[in-house]
Amino acid sequence: MRFSLVVATLGRDADVAAxxxxxxxxxxxxxxxxxxxxxxxxxxxxxxxxxxxxxxxRRLRSSVRSANHARNLGLRHAxxxxxxxxxxxxxxxxGVLDRVDAAFAADAALHVLTGPAAxxxxxxxxxxxxxxxxxxxxANVWTSVIEFNIFLRRETALALGGFDEGMxxxxxxxxxxxxxxxxxAMARGLSARYNAALRIIHPDKRLSDVAVxxxxxxxxxxxxxxxxxxxxxxxxxxxxxxxxxxxxASVLRGRMHDAGYYWMTFRGRFAGMLAPEARRPAAVxxxxxxx
Numbered sequence: 001m002r003f004s005l006v007v008a009t010l011g012r013d014a015d016v017a018a019x020x021x022x023x024x025x026x027x028x029x030x031x032x033x034x035x036x037x038x039x040x041x042x043x044x045x046x047x048x049x050x051x052x053x054x055x056x057x058r059r060l061r062s063s064v065r066s067a068n069h070a071r072n073l074g075l076r077h078a079x080x081x082x083x084x085x086x087x088x089x090x091x092x093x094x095g096v097l098d099r100v101d102a103a104f105a106a107d108a109a110l111h112v113l114t115g116p117a118a119x120x121x122x123x124x125x126x127x128x129x130x131x132x133x134x135x136x137x138x139a140n141v142w143t144s145v146i147e148f149n150i151f152l153r154r155e156t157a158l159a160l161g162g163f164d165e166g167m168x169x170x171x172x173x174x175x176x177x178x179x180x181x182x183x184x185a186m187a188r189g190l191s192a193r194y195n196a197a198l199r200i201i202h203p204d205k206r207l208s209d210v211a212v213x214x215x216x217x218x219x220x221x222x223x224x225x226x227x228x229x230x231x232x233x234x235x236x237x238x239x240x241x242x243x244x245x246x247x248x249a250s251v252l253r254g255r256m257h258d259a260g261y262y263w264m265t266f267r268g269r270f271a272g273m274l275a276p277e278a279r280r281p282a283a284v285x286x287x288x289x290x291x
Contacts, residue, residue: 001056002081003031003097004154006074008067009088010038013047020051022092031097032056034077036070038063066170067147068163068177075154075162076290083157087148091201093118099198100151111190112136112182113151114144115198126206129196136182136192139232142222142239144194147178148202152185160184161284166277167221173272174214175221183229184282212261219243219268220275227278240269 005023009016016035023033037044037059048059060077062070071085082104086092103113114136117125128143136144147168152160160181167177182192205211226236246262272278 001030001032001079002028002101004034004074004078004080004083005031006034006036006071006078006083006085007088008036008038008070008074008085009044010065012088013043015089016044017047017051019086019088019090019092020047020055020057024055025094026092026097027094028097032058032078032080034074035059036074037061038065038070066165066168068165068168068171072162072165072287075157076287078154081154082151083154084149084151085147085163086200087202089203090148091120093199093201096198096200099195103193103195104151104153107191109191110193111153111156112185112192113195113198114146114178114182114192115149115195115200117146117149117204118199118201119204120201121204124199125202125204126211130194131196133194133196136186136194138183138186138230139235140194141179141182141186141192142226142231142235145178145182146200146202149198149200150178150181156185156190158287158289160188160286162287164282164284167224171221172217173221173224173275174217175219176225177221179222180225180229180282183225184284187229187282212257212264215261215264216268216271219265220272221268223269223272224275224278225272226269227273227275228280228282236273240266240273243269 051057062073104110116129119125130143163177164180167173185192243262243266247259250259
């Protein structure tokens with residue numbers, strides 16, 4: 001088995017089916033899909049039944065509503081040499097798995113491969129993305145990583161302890177758990193690379209009502225990850241000051257909705273950097289395979 005795709009899901013069904021369709025369109029048979037179902041109902045039962053004959057598909061149930069808990073649960077059950085964690089509303093463009101397979105096959109020292117988000121409308125999605133491919137380091141990891149576009153060797157992911165379950169959706173530090181994971185890999189001297197052409201499609205929620213509602217929580221996650229992983233002071237300063245510039249520019253243009261988003265982002269990042277937990281090194285225990 002070459003790939004394990006772990007999909008943590010809550011509250012969606014048609015989107016999950018759309019993702020599975022794009023995985024079938026990859027034209028490969030050497031992957032498995034592990035759906036970690038956090039729903040109280042059985043909305044995914046018909047989808048599991050409809051796709052089980054067409055691809056290796058397992059559905060694990062979890063009563064814990066935490067994206068990272070679900071991802072780690074799926075990781076423990078994974079059997080593929082390479083693991084990845086697509087969101088339940090992602091779409092895979094044709095050839096993604098082929099490109100990842102080739103990258104790992106060509107470089108035995110490569111442990112982590114990432115790429116940017118792509119907008120359904122075309123171009124890049126939410127976030128600031130590097131335009132050039134290359135090695136990831138503590139200065140550029142913050143513009144090189146999104147959780148649904150991280151590919152790791154399975155042994156590496158298990159040894160790192162997977163995602164920190166104190167971060168991510170469902171926690172006070174609601175984002176940047178992917179950046180944190182890659183930082184922990186680099187702290188062990190493991191090679192991580194960013195491929196600007198390796199794009200996964202994801203709904204673009206920048207400056208939407210949803211984005212404003214979660215801006216402080218997401219900002220807190222990034223501030224926490226920056227401080228805990230020892231990002232250069234100049235990098236921390238840039239990410240702290242940049243949303244203030246967004247506040248000023250939005251106010252001058254009369255875009256108070258956007259100004260609110262940038263202000264909440266600033267508040268969150270500042271709070272995350274000051275969190276007592278951010279002053280301590282990451283301590284995430286290795287994961288063991290499920291029996």
